[in-house]
Amino acid sequence: MVRKKKILSFIKALILWLLSILVFIPLLIILLNSLKTQGESVAMEFSMPTQWVLGNYQEVMETVDIFQAFSNSMLISVFTVLIATTGAALASYVMARRKTKLHNKIYLFFLVGLVAPLNMVPAVLVLQKIHLTNSLVGLVLLYSALVTPFTVFLYYGFIGSIPREIDEAAIIDGCGPLTLFGKVIFPLLKPVTVTVIILNFMSSWNDFVTPFYVINESRKMPLTTMVYSFFGLYQRSWNLVCVIMVMIIVPSIVVYALGQRYIIAGMTAGAVKG
Template identity: 35%
Template sequence: MKALSIKALLWGYAVLSMTPLFVMVLSSFRQTSEIFDDPLGLPNGLPLGNYVKAWTEASFSTYVVNSVIVVVSAVLLGAVVSLLAAYPLGRSVFGGRSLFTAYFISGMTLPAHLGVLPLLYLLESLGLVDSLVGLILVYAAGSIPFNVFVLTAFFRQLPHELDEAASLDGAGPFATFWHVMLPLVRPAVATVVVFQFVPLWNDFFYPLVLMRDETKLTLSVGLTHFFGEFQNDWGTLFAGLVMTTIPLVVLFVLATRQIVAGLTAGMNR
């Protein structure tokens, strides 16, 4: 009986949380006059006019492409660098290991926005201001401390007998990392990828500071232009918001199992 009550409570909370999303999706298929006449009403069919208008007339396609390029590249680059750093920190014993670990963790204690002025000067000297490459490097570097912290903990939890067995089979350090260790920490990799993808996809600060050309804006900053241009066209606004949300929903659906496995891995040992 208690279990049923908890399930009913969780389902009720889920429905309550999802209601705004359902309203947003339904409103994206309606005209502004229909939304004002009946805010919670159903659309007449599923016309895609608002989506076509947002994609073509509002430069939404440009913002989406820029965001995908920047965020996917930054997440992948940050994950690769973090894996290469976390593996020796988690599996090897060498002088200064604790110092290196503390150095990476210290990056999580400093507010990144405090260093925006030196960062801006550095990127300007490298010619990377108003450049997608510069934004990718900033995002990738900012994700490394958290990624290394999480991945190092997972590498340390793996039995050391795996290294010995791989060595007896003739595998070198890189082969052991690639064929033995990396598949075992896949849940952790999925966890850090999702935990970095979401804030980077929604980040407003760095694109606002570093980007000048409107054709290079990401979704977060591009939405402000979008809202200013279509502030009286609510149907198109909702269509733009739906398109902004879809990549996050798809990512969570595809990676849910790996995320749960990563978050609960420590409980199984």
């Protein structure tokens, strides 16, 4: 029986390792081709460069305003995380603690956002009415609205598992509503908070389609759309295209690596405990 369990564990581990390799290979192909010459990178093969060309990165930085695009992406992602996380945490706390019919209906309204498909036409029309098209602010608000339902879903479930006695003890000690939430409840939400920060950051950072509907000027475009415009200009220079793709991928990997141990715990806590 013990031997059978060991064999099953080995098979599961082997399958996971194989899947990990399959996921890692495309990333490695992009990285290797970003260091090849133009002619060698055309085939996009999984092979070591015959000549390592570190100058590809310098050429991309000199050809396009990559730092502006990187700054745009970083600003969009950071402010999306701040707005969505703060707003969802506060709203979830109120709905989880005051379970009236009104608050239950509001929570159901947020849940509808998890399954309702996004229609870009009315979203863009709303941004036009409030004069926020072709602006990073409009894109941040749109992303914040898109990620808020899932963020509320996770926070609501986790807050529901926190005993109300903690709130009562804090109130007796003289804590006001904001102090109670900020200094007592919010620190307890660390697993979920780290999870939503990572997921919301990656969602806004990696998005490719939405900026085309909202942003018209190239200097306001995020890094992901830079790949599209750059490929149009240098469609034979796969090595340079891969350089930009590396710049897009690396921040997501770094953010995920820093908080990956919280993701499963946070999502499980938020989804199950509610």
